[in-house]
Amino acid sequence: MTQDNHETRNERGRRLLAQIDGEAGQAVIDSLADIAPDFADLLFEFPFGDIYARPGLSLRDREIATIAALTAMGNACPQLKMHLRAGLNVGLTWQEIVEVLMQMAVYAGFPAALNGIAAARAVFRDG
Numbered sequence: 324m325t326q327d328n329h330e331t332r333n334e335r336g337r338r339l340l341a342q343i344d345g346e347a348g349q350a351v352i353d354s355l356a357d358i359a360p361d362f363a364d365l366l367f368e369f370p371f372g373d374i375y376a377r378p379g380l381s382l383r384d385r386e387i388a389t390i391a392a393l394t395a396m397g398n399a400c401p402q403l404k405m406h407l408r409a410g411l412n413v414g415l416t417w418q419e420i421v422e423v424l425m426q427m428a429v430y431a432g433f434p435a436a437l438n439g440i441a442a443a444r445a446v447f448r449d450g
Contacts, residue, residue, distance in 0.1 A: 352367070
């Protein structure tokens, strides 16, 4: 993952968000425009402009970690669904995603894993 040193954090974040989440990421940003536009900028800049842009992991690997973390949290279903779609966008297969969710049964418990699988079912069904 190469970075254009002339890109601002915001520009880099917008580019990566579009690459990873497509229109869904922009929809989240748009939903914040009327109430928290500065928070929308933070979503571009920190997670995507800084963290996702780092060279240490591929976008695919970062989405595996994100899916696992959101599943383990157990209270972030909308974000989990968004990142399940993002995982598919960056090359994860349904089978790989289900394996990640099953792995979470060991560390986050069966309820968290079952909720993750339910979210995946909805994402896989809806496309």
